[in-house]
Amino acid sequence: MEENKLPTRSENYNEWYNQLVLRAELADYAPVRGCMVVRPYGWAIWENIQKALDQRFKDTGHVNAAFPLLIPQSFMTKEKEHVEGFAPELAVVTHGGGQELEEPLVVRPTSETVIGTMYAKWIQSYRDLPVLINQWANVVRWEMRTKLFLRTLEFYWQEGHTAHASEAEAIEETERMLNVYADFAIKEAAVPVLPGQKSEVEKFAGAVATYSIEAMMGDTKALQAGTSHFLGQNFAKAFDIKFLDENNTLQYCWTTSWGVSTRFIGATIMTHGDDQGLVLPPNLAPYQVVLVPIYRKDSEKTSVMEAVSRLQQGLEAIHVRTKLDDRDGVTPGFKFNDWEMRGVPLRIEIGPKDLANGTIALARRDIPGRKGKQFLPMAGYQEAVPELLANIQDSLLRKATQFRDSHIFEVETYEDFKEVVETKGWAKVWWYDDPENEAKIKADTKATLRNYIPDVQGEGTCFLTGRKTRKMAYFAKGY
RNA sequence: CGGGGUGUAGCGCAGUCGGCUAGCGCGCUGCGUUUGGGACGCAGAAGUCGGCGGUUCGAGUCCGCCCACCCCGACCA
Numbered sequence: 001m002e003e004n005k006l007p008t009r010s011e012n013y014n015e016w017y018n019q020l021v022l023r024a025e026l027a028d029y030a031p032v033r034g035c036m037v038v039r040p041y042g043w044a045i046w047e048n049i050q051k052a053l054d055q056r057f058k059d060t061g062h063v064n065a066a067f068p069l070l071i072p073q074s075f076m077t078k079e080k081e082h083v084e085g086f087a088p089e090l091a092v093v094t095h096g097g098g099q100e101l102e103e104p105l106v107v108r109p110t111s112e113t114v115i116g117t118m119y120a121k122w123i124q125s126y127r128d129l130p131v132l133i134n135q136w137a138n139v140v141r142w143e144m145r146t147k148l149f150l151r152t153l154e155f156y157w158q159e160g161h162t163a164h165a166s167e168a169e170a171i172e173e174t175e176r177m178l179n180v181y182a183d184f185a186i187k188e189a190a191v192p193v194l195p196g197q198k199s200e201v202e203k204f205a206g207a208v209a210t211y212s213i214e215a216m217m218g219d220t221k222a223l224q225a226g227t228s229h230f231l232g233q234n235f236a237k238a239f240d241i242k243f244l245d246e247n248n249t250l251q252y253c254w255t256t257s258w259g260v261s262t263r264f265i266g267a268t269i270m271t272h273g274d275d276q277g278l279v280l281p282p283n284l285a286p287y288q289v290v291l292v293p294i295y296r297k298d299s300e301k302t303s304v305m306e307a308v309s310r311l312q313q314g315l316e317a318i319h320v321r322t323k324l325d326d327r328d329g330v331t332p333g334f335k336f337n338d339w340e341m342r343g344v345p346l347r348i349e350i351g352p353k354d355l356a357n358g359t360i361a362l363a364r365r366d367i368p369g370r371k372g373k374q375f376l377p378m379a380g381y382q383e384a385v386p387e388l389l390a391n392i393q394d395s396l397l398r399k400a401t402q403f404r405d406s407h408i409f410e411v412e413t414y415e416d417f418k419e420v421v422e423t424k425g426w427a428k429v430w431w432y433d434d435p436e437n438e439a440k441i442k443a444d445t446k447a448t449l450r451n452y453i454p455d456v457q458g459e460g461t462c463f464l465t466g467r468k469t470r471k472m473a474y475f476a477k478g479y
Numbered sequence: 480c481g482g483g484g485u486g487u488a489g490c491g492c493a494g495u496c497g498g499c500u501a502g503c504g505c506g507c508u509g510c511g512u513u514u515g516g517g518a519c520g521c522a523g524a525a526g527u528c529g530g531c532g533g534u535u536c537g538a539g540u541c542c543g544c545c546c547a548c549c550c551c552g553a554c555c556a
Contacts, residue, residue: 005517022490029548033547033548057517088554089554110556139556141554141555141556143551143554143555144480144553144555145552145554145555150556151554151555151556155556157556204556223556224555224556225556226556227556258519259556260556261556262556263556292515294514295514296513296514328512330514331513331514331516331517332515333515333516333517333518334514334516334517334518335516335517336517338517349515352515353515354515369516370516373516450547478555479556
């Protein structure tokens, strides 16, 4: 059916992506342009992301709480850079209860201001510190152009907000959470992100320093997949977050914030997806295994269904997420393609032949076509399935890492730089920091500074200015 | 807000030198045959042709205005 084929990744990546998310029923366009409607399958991916992140937050001493959606407009103006950064993209509520409000409310674009206000009330003493709170929430940023999952007007995320007694401790927290994100992305999503610091130009409005994890999508464009900000005392001063230290001296707190959003679903899709559709990493897939029963006659159906159900229970018992596709009226071939498009990592087929032979047919999604299909003895499935899932998880990470590394090029001249970011991928360069040159590069090539490469040893020559520098950076076109 | 494009059934589109009952593919409903890689037959349901106004015996088709959406820029998790 020609009409049902996806556009290919190479032909039109954007179209491929849009069709993919819509056909896999991950999200729908809302009546309000750019607002999120996530269908159950897509939301299940998000829930798995939430679970994996939440566990890591708790392991690092954080707790969850909830803060208001509506923020008095005046809160947003308290931190100078913050207001400049966010003013253009605020949704403003002017009426409530049928009356015009005395002060307009903005729908939170991020919660530093609300949470800062509460922290000012909660924190009195060094004994109250650190405060390590995370919130799962939706936020609204009135972007001019939207793209499903990557840049929606409304999006879901988690935002962590912490307050500390010392600068060193806050910086440590900022870096810790960056590493938590990197660990999560690599281990759970098999997305080989590169952590590093953002430039002055690209940093968060109101932050002293911003760090990000950067991911390379299947078209080699870069995507900021998570951020961690060291806010210094900027917000503490704007919101009066103070404490008495051990010496009875009144001091401003040092704060951080960090977030990962539903954009990460997009990052996962665009990292692993192929021309057949989604390819989901087993750790995040809503269903890790789909079971497809195959039968012709009613007599076959009974015994096949019985075997399949037993298998499903056996898998659920060892905590494998399964889906039994017992739809009548569609052929097995249709089901195969359907679940491939939805990216289920492993498919098990059981038919009369398998019952006769004591086997199951296993097909792995990460190996395209029928090459990924193998027959195994049914008896060993409780060992074979987890092993295969782990194998797929590893193999996705390996493949994505290889892809990324083969599309990063170290360049020394602007000519080479332009060629790389235009046609090949990311440029890795020695970089002497200069906002004006950064802006010039963006104007010339549309490439932005993704982040600085951490732990660079020694000294080099800036590819653009020829000046000596100790920094290296990635430049790439981004989403 | 600038530049380009598109609006016709749930989705993708054809029809556009005016012409009578507006079409195709997919999907959807019913029945039957099928079912180990996107099944087939028959019978159906579904449309203010983006909106408003104009020209005309007659407008999806021509003219004017408006609206919406998409792509490329400025903005961005």
